[in-house]
Structures are given as structure tokens and as C-alpha cells.
Amino acid sequence: MLVVAGQEQLPVAEARDGKGEAWLILFRRYRLPIYAYVFELLHDEQASLDVVQETFVAATRHIAALRDDDKFGGWLFGIAHQKCLQQWRKENREAAAMELLAAAPEEFDDGPGELLVRREQEARFMKLLDQLPPPHRAVLLLHFLEGFSIEEIAEITGANPGTVKSRIHYAKKSLRKLLEEP
């Protein structure tokens, strides 16, 4: 698993007590990764900002429901993911996303190691990421942005761990194959 920030000491308990400064620290830590995640799924700046705002407001209201403070990041991404699904439903894009998912094969072998992208390939990498079916893009973004485990991604997206694993393998294999092309 990719380690993003090691064992972070985040002021989740203080935020639960309603301390604004604690929330500010949490928001600063997660606002850009959450925005990147949401934007890469929705491709709309204003809608993405709205989703980030709704996610953070929902977090301040429902923090009491979070049982394990160490899982704050996954919990927050879970809220953002649900907001994206709501946005997709508004735009009737869920059906299209599910069709794309059904068309994707389920089991793949994938080599170990972190994916690294050369500077000259970055634009191509983003284009390839955009071309992935939304469910595959979602799990890959969660894997890349925060290094969530398969179980955590399964919790965030509501998919079963086997499906998440195959989606990650499928997406990474597709990216590697395309990046290796001349």
C-alpha cells in the first residue's frame, strides 16, 4: 500500500468537540485531494467546489457518527463519493457508468510496484485516466491520492473488496500498457 503521510496525528477528537481551529487543520489536509478526486469524476469546477463544500459541511454535522478517528480520511472521502453519485444521478450519468463497468473484465494480473510517470507522459497519463470507466477511475484516484487499502476503498465506494481489487488491477494494467506505447 502506498504510504502518503505515515501515521498522521490529526485533531479529529478536537473537531468532534466543535473546535474551529481543528476543523481548519482537517480541511487544509484534505481539501485538495478531495477536490482532485471530485473534479476528476465530475469534470466541472463549480460542481466540484459545491461537492467539496457539501462534504465538509456534512462532516461537521455528522462527525459524531465516526467511530474510529484513524479512519477520518476514508470517512470524508466516503461522503464526497456519495455526493458525486448524487451529482451523477442528477445528470443521469449513473446508468452510463454502470454499463461501462459491466463491459469491463473482472480478473487481471498486475505487477507490483508504484506507478511512476515521466514528465513528458503526464498529459498523456491524465488523458488516459479520463478515458477509464468512472468506477475504475474512482478506485484508482482513491488509490493514487491517499493510498487507501482495498478494504478502505471498498468502504468508500460501497463495492466489495474483490471488485475493487480487480478494478485497480484493470486500471493500472491499462495505464501501464498505454504508457509503455511509443
Place this chain on the structure above:
Amino acid sequence: MRTPREILLARHHAAEPKLDALTRDIVKHLDGSARAETPAGPGSLLARIFHDLFANTTCGRAALPRRPDANTTCGRAALPRRPDIRAKQQLRPTES
């Protein structure tokens, strides 16, 4: 060579000022509502006592000047109003 995380965060770095404003706004409302929910000091405590014991009595109503709004008493007007954190949200699309 950069990791996908580095590429993704760099791609959206320009959104930082908007995200900063957005998060500060949420925290400001959060602090505001927390302050409004708990009486801050003797002033608000006195206002509450005044409201409870005096303003709603017939004698109190007679002693107080009439306000344009018949439903408003001086006691109620003296109480701090809770800022509506949802007011800003209502400007944005509501959840389905």
C-alpha cells in the same frame, strides 16, 4: 518522474485559493453557531432572565415600548440571534 498523486495535486493546485475561502467560510459559520448556542457572558444571561421573567408578563408588555412587529418583545430582541449556517447552502443546489 512523478507519482500519480503528485501529478493530480499539481493539476488542481490553482483551485487552492477558492478552497481556502470555502473552508474558512465553513469554519467561520461553525464558530459563530457554537458561540450563539452558549450564552457568552453576563449580558446574554441577563437578557435571557429578563426575557423569561419580565418581557412576557402583562406588566412587562405594558412597561415596554411597542415595537412595529407585534410578535417581537424587547426581551426577545435582546437575545443573540443564531446565525443560520444553512442560509449559504440554500444558495447552492440542494441535494436530491
